[in-house]
Amino acid sequence: MVSPTSPSTASIDPALARTLQRFAQLDANTPAPQLSYVQRRRLLSERQAQLVRTPLSSIRQNNYFVTAPGREISVRSYQKSSTEAPYTLVWLHGGGWMVGDLNTHDDLCERLAQHSGHTVLSVHYRRTPESPFPAALDDVLQVLQWLRTMQGLLPLEHDKVLLGGDSAGAHLALAAAVRQLQALPGDAGAARIAGLLLLYPPLLPDQDTESMRSFGSGYGLTPAAMQLYWQSLGKVQGKAAAWMQPGRCDAEIAQLPPTLVVTASHDILRDEAEAFALHAQALGAPVQLQRAPAMVHGFARLVAASPAARQQVENACTAWAELLRTAA
Template sequence: MSQGIEAADDLAPEIRQFHEAINSGYAAHPPQPGQTMADRRQVAERVRAPWAAGGPAMARTDELRVGPRGVRIRIHRPVLDRGLPSLLYIHGGGWMLFSLDTHDRLMREYAARAGIAVIGVDYSLSPEAKFPTALEEIVSVIDWLRQDGAGAGLDPSRIAIAGDSAGANMAVAANLLLRRQAKPLLDGMLLNYGAFDHAVTPSHQRYGGDGYMLNSAEMVVFWDAYLRGPADYEDPLAVPLRADLQGLPPAFLAIAGCDILADGNLSMAAALRAAGVPVVANLYEGASHSFLEAVSISPLADRALTESATWLARRLGRTCG
């Protein structure tokens, strides 16, 4: 997920620096003949690795396989208190790329700033695993947390969900699937520059070319890899902006101003409000898609993380760290 050689002038300076570093990283690993999906993912891991390093130290980190599907999870705990509330974090990457490792710092930032356990979900990627496989895996982790989380020292009654980009899509969809299964919904949704609809909007036209972190052509590929066929493009579990949103948990949306998905995020905030859902929607001017990953150098990313973590801590009954 990278674009032109230079970043656009309307980005904050540190976000522009982030873009240039990402672009340089991909330029050092140009596509090769016969490149496989596994090769693409390996390159993405290398390019993103410096941005996942550093940050808060955890009191404890565990990796487990849970539930009947054996989904791998990573649990970050900032303190060793028992009964910590939890945030399930669903990483982005167009349903095709990235991992618990690329988003490790982001998860630790939330754990430290909100004083909660953060559980990263290693869901199956597309195109090998099509919709709704990853979504069902996420809900299976929620089921495990509710049934067995106390045994892992977590509070099964205080659970929020978060994600960025494709992960934010699935964070909303997980609640929709829980509702369809007549299960209790979660306590909050933290949605970072989510991919909530595939419709082309003015923000696609404004930010969809070279110079920004995500372009319109990439999104077409991502949706096509994730969905099984034409019917899925209308399925509200795949396209949550088209769902009945009534009764969903309160939401915090971190919206990047210089992002092809900006309009879709503003529409999601409006649709949630129209459905009676409490919403905080913060628009970060000068921010691009993926800007939170630049927290090591970006005051804008730091502010967005602090604001969302403060909201999250209140939702889960914690004092911010």
């Protein structure tokens, strides 16, 4: 168990340290030998979210199903009551492409709707290992096509949308933007991505960075878990291989819409995300970088447990709104 005053968590937000401790205790108190690793991680992710869940009465929720060949994609909208939202922000949840769902990110999506003023549409894309890459990315593009097709029929449909995600969801958001910029015939008819909000994205496998070495134990996400998540994506070739590592697609990165990259100070993914942001800036893309101090990986979905994490999400919404305004 991680103690809030142990050396590994002494420099992070105390509320986050206590939450990590509670999660460690939850893990220890959840014996489930009959479950596979994936099943157990999904169960714990759900229980962690239930442990800290604090609903906002000012946010209205609605559930929808996006039809796609051979499947339905569950989506959930979040909107301020009696408020007309300027945009729909399509949100892709984190969880290593393997865990996480609509319920695990209720708190974050409600706060995003509250602080950004946009309607937030959370997408439950297909997960690994059952559905290797690019299944999740295909689901994102399917939702973007649905948004444009349904204009005038639902209040959250727009010709242009914002796109964002946390962790693995941020990776998928960037991959979707790169894919859309390639203008593939099969992706025609999708709502255009007008801006990106990327919270601590994983961008490259097998990284050996200072942050990977410094925060590999005691801060939630570990290098071993990240390696397993990357492996679960599967092996792909052609364009799909480029989409799996979208940060290397320089031609498309240079054409990105206004993008805010947010990193956590105490996160193994910090350095690779910041290197990407600086590289994108060097290519001339309208990308801004913001590091959240005293934060760990996954802080955004813990806004109900940490006032400091909530403030960092508010700061990100404010900075991103200014970036979108100046780029308009």
